[in-house]
Amino acid sequence: MPKAIPVRRAAVLGAGVMGAQIAAHLVNAGVDTILFDLPAKEGNPNGVVEKAIAGLAKLSPSPLAHKDLARRIVPANYDQHLDLLAGCDLVIEAIAERMDWKKALYERIENHVAPHAVLATNTSGLGIDELAKVLPEALRARFCGVHFFNPPRYMHLAELIPGSATSREVLEGLEAFLVTTLGKGVVYARDTPNFIGNRIGVFSMLSAMHHTEAFGLGFDVADALTGPGIGRPKSATYRTADVVGLDTLAHVVRTMADTLPDDPWHRYFRTPEWLAALIEKGALGQKAGAGIYRKAGKTIQVLDLAKQDYRDADAQPDAEVAELLRIKDPAEKFARLRGSANPQAQFLWAIFRDLFHYSAYHLKDIAQTARDVDLAIRWGYGWKIGPFETWQAAGWKQVAGWIEEDIRAGKAMSDAPLPAWVGAREGVHGADGSYGPEADRPLGRSGLAVYARQRFPDPVLGERAPQGETVMETDALRVWHDGDGIAVASFKTKMNTVSDGVLDGLQEAVALAEKDFDGLVIWQHGEQFSAGADLKGALGLLQAGKVADFEKMVENFQATSQRIKYALVPVVAAVRGLALGGGCEFQMHAARTVLAMESYVGLVEAGVGLLPAGGGLKEIAVRAAAKAGPGGDVFDALKPWFETVAMAKVSGSAREAQALGLARPDDVVVMNAHELLHVAKGQARALADAGYRPPLPARQIPVAGDVGIATFKAQLVNMLEGRFISQHDFEIASRIATVMCGGDVDRGALVDEDWLIHLERRHFVELAQMARTQERIQHTLTTGKPLRN
Template sequence: MSKPLTVRRAAVLGAGVMGAQIAAHLVNAGIDTVLFDLPAKDGKPNAIVDKAIAGLAKLSPAPLARKDLAGEIVAANYDQHLDLLDGCDLVIEAIAERMDWKKALYDRVAGHIAPHAVLATNTSGLGIDELAKVLPDALRARYCGVHFFNPPRYMHLAELIPGSATSPEVLEGLEAFLVSALGKGVVYARDTPNFIGNRIGVFSMLSTMHHTREFGLGFDVADALTGPAIGRPKSATFRTADVVGLDTLAHVVKTMADTLPDDPWHRYFQTPDWLAALIDKGALGQKAGAGIYRKAGKSIQVLDPAQQDYRDAGGTPDDEVAEILKIRDPAEKFARLRASDNPQARFLWAIFRDLFHYAAYHLKDIAQTARDVDLAIRWGYGWKIGPFETWQAAGWKQVAGWIQEDIAAGKAMSDAPLPAWVGERDGVHAADGSFGPDSGANVGRSTLPVYARQRFPDPVLGEQAGRGETVMENDAIRVWHDGDGIAVASFKTKMNTVSDGVLDGLQEAVAVAEKGFDGLVIWQHGEQFSAGADLKGALGLLQAGRVDEFEKMVANFQATSQRIKYAQVPVVAAVRGLALGGGCEFQMHAARTVAALESYVGLVEAGVGLLPAGGGLKEIAVRASAKAGAGGDVFAELRPWFETIAMAKVAGSAREAQAFGLLRADDVVVMNAHELLHVARVQARALADSGYRAPLPARQIRVAGDVGIATFKAQLVNMLEGRFISEHDFDIASRIATVMCGGDVDRGAVVDEDWLIRLERRHFVELAQTSKTQERIHHMLTKGKPLRN
């Protein structure tokens, strides 16, 4: 099968936390979705599912890309609606991790699954072949495991687990669907308990818990050592346990204990007494309000198992260990950790040693390649670098020798020998692929056609995609191409902020594209499109009293936006992550935006005491006029935009950005961020091949005028008198209203873009000179959060 599985309608069996969120992500992707559960014993038959759907709006982080998408999920129950399965192309079972319950459900639904449909279980660790025994032979070829990680909208990992009878064509089609339609990173796992992610990830947590006790560390100290300091999430180890749920963690550990009796580390597969005691008390972690950590007033407390009570949290790395962790060379860092007598350093070496040992010993059992292990842990647990990558970067043979020494000395958690292949290699990752234990050789990336859409796939150590041919470059921006006639502009500033160099570079990039290319894509190598303007540089000009230079910078910003809009070739913005302030304005002026679902878009200038002045307010006035038409109410069109901008709202997804009007309805939303550049170039090519012409200058913009301004101000007066906003908030919002409404002109007056641009710039510069706005900018730069003054 060379193309993705065609999924017109999907069903999810089980409306628990995971099932409901999987259904939510399916509708995020625009897939008609039915969510099933048992009929309610009392009241409406669909009450269980209805409650689960309603609960999606209350979850954080939000499972739905837009809250109203909850209404697109069809509620169903097994007694009345099994006929709805007949039209489904994909059925995902996501009920509780009970073998008997799953088999009973399969008995019930198997006869209703269409002859072409794929049935997948979202089990986190039960055997696929064992579950398949109850299925008809014809369905076994279309049955496999698909393990989504929680929360399924945000976690990139999906483990694909074939059964012995699963058709390769089914697997290829499903893989392509998961990658492109749902935006997932797929790894193939073998049909072994807990697969790859949880097998390695949970072992790492158990190992960390063991060594925390062994070295006499507090849980908060262990978390300070196993979080961002070593490239892992802020939740580190013990906070992660709270987030996952202590009962859930205990269940996974029990599964390992019950199903892996021959594992050389089996004696560690048990829930510690202190953890079992918390579960017995109902202190299950974040969902229960208390677990290993709890909040007491404004302070965070952590469990002290020796005292069987909580104390204030706040542990930090010792100075010696903090200095070691700052070392950039991994080989030197690991050598220092292993040589140190400091208990924290010895703890860190021990958790890495036992992780490397475990992963190497079990690689052949759980995965097809070392790459699958590293990507599973990165995508499923949020680590910046996987275990094998960490080992290789630290010096493969040196570290392997240290592990062997510790095994021989009885210091390791197990005396199991390292596999022979470890000593035969210099690492597991190379330019030609990653080590595959079946062949004993390096295995390259998948050649499935869907991966041709990823110009820059998520690399593992040793992999590097070509950078393309550079066309022009300065300190802030690079323009390059792949020989396809479409130029790509990428920023080089921190967080891709907009500096003078970016402004000048973008204008030059447009000129380069007009001269020698068919289109231009603005795309970033990093995870953020742009965090907005360079506030530090702007504040410096203001504080030095160089207002003329500041105003020229603003004018140049506006000129850059206009240059993007009126380019003679299509300019496409490829957005992911943050697109704030000026970043948002650039994409508003592009011929088209292609946005990853996880794009957080907003005109947030009010938060720092300013108003959008890169053409954003001008563009909103243009859009409102066009939407209202010749005789429509322009003010009514402006209302939702005004609230969004005055309150500095940031859309929580590309779908929400479309609802806010910051993305257009015909802008393209891409589920997989690694496909963003591909789709943006396709869009630029399609526009060019369709005979693209730049829009005519907007000279007939009908505005809401003085009446619109007065109406907005009346609302603001009520908020001021009710002390919902400050006097400076009132001034900012009034100026936003003034620009959006076209200034002090009659209602329904016609203005042009130049009028609006000058109005926007004047109010921006005036606000920027106020002391309260400068205080807000300074506070944002130093504290990283808005100041209300």
């Protein structure tokens, strides 16, 4: 079975927005990376690249998993450093989308590329075979397209586009590297203009623009209709255009017009006059501060074509249409949208009809299977469900009949007939695979070895991975296994919050693992590890005056964390997405944590007027003492943790979680979230096979004591007097300092974990009874945002 290509060092050619961010993502993954560009006309020859590297820190969201990684990118220029390419295993060209410029660069570097190295072009739509014409025959076998989507750190999709001469071994080795090392979802695209993602995605935008005008809707109205209400990102259509850049969008549309003259929808491949006018004025979207939208103070404004000026953007779907969008049954929803006389409903039916029509007509040209189209759009454009999945969920035959009716009636954007295979099928996705038009049958997923690491791959409609054998299940938690000796505990609560049922279930899961298994992994089916404690339930107890029950819940939380820490088998936390509050504390107590790179970890209790009391502050005190070492300065070790907890900081990545001390240096980071369970199980197995024993109880923990508390409070007084914090913030932070420092004891006093746990619980319960804390909790539950009071 082919393995990932071995990449010790990579080069990225082109330090523009995409090239610099691709280099950033390579160093995120631990790949030694050189970033090339033209030499600067004046001063330091590497000035162009160094400016691009410095610019990474200004981008939001950050391309870097940790700011210090920018220093790992090696700057270089084409005049002085082409000899460095000989030491690179992978070369990714990412210069501007100009065929002539790319070919000229290939001719310049071809003699410097190592005989074994893979050369890939990051192009959004240029022909791979056409680009390969200037390459020597030997290099053509190692040349292909790899289209990263912007921003490359966060967008899961990487389109892999073979040329006619590309070696199968190279493709499969590169695919494995992209999947595991860079964490990507790979979709093979045919060598056709704009490949899959942009071919379908940009058509969808053009269709929405056409129908916006046809139904007389405002841009903000169209965005209100084409966002989360239909399973697409908040940026919807026109905000997405602003984010992408109106000039970039126009370039892609021009490419479609120039390279797809025979496309039955060709007459729509044009830049609308209003869009061309914005570009002419330099209103290119978000990067220029204005485009279809602009910000006026705190107000978002939208371009109004009738007024030829901007107005406040505050549109919402009509009540009737909003009600239709809430219908859960897709078949009923589409029937009602198509049958409605409301222009907004007609608009929605029209954009879906033409998207389905276009996707079906071109499927054979652009992709191997319908699955590739759906995953490309979901991973590259952030849709929750792809076009073919949407169609099939709404009733394949019924919708196909409606599309044909509209084609005959001249309502569709094109009179091209639906392909014959559409009418011959009941759908495109099923348990036996997804329809491949060339094979004219369903095709299963790739059998490449790298995918064996994905126990639960991202499914399309109709797919369901085996769920494993259930050992124990309650309303709050399920414990299951695959027969490999490692049990898995998964929460069933909303956002995987920690309820009484989860606490009791975890303790039972540990007991079961100790009895019947070699290890336990805490892993979730959803995208979040845990959003923390069940605040609603906790607030209910407080408001009912059941303080004793509330304290018992806190005590049970702490007992669960300790049960995880001192289990006789290794408990491994598999973290992805949010791991906040109690979720963070659970992973702090695990024998090891495996984190997906996109893990956002934090002890955020201060934001709701509380302090961490699931053992988190206790664990910080233990770690600070260990970091200080015998006779060391515990207070100095505590300082960064105190700031992190008091300010409720949340890491922007797994690497940041390690830098903040919320994850340990030896915790494992994986790039592909779909491999998380595989790696976590492997860690549990390795620990078990090495004769795992839990740590001995910490009975002599040196603490910072009263001197540490006084020093932290002095800093807080200055912040209070400067009005940087409120009086209640001062109260919360003072109590955090008190627990971290071990309470009102002498500096250097020795305490045990029980002492610290008791301190945590007492201060937590006292804070929870305060009116201002309860106001914060209620505000967060109501608005989802913190309250400063």
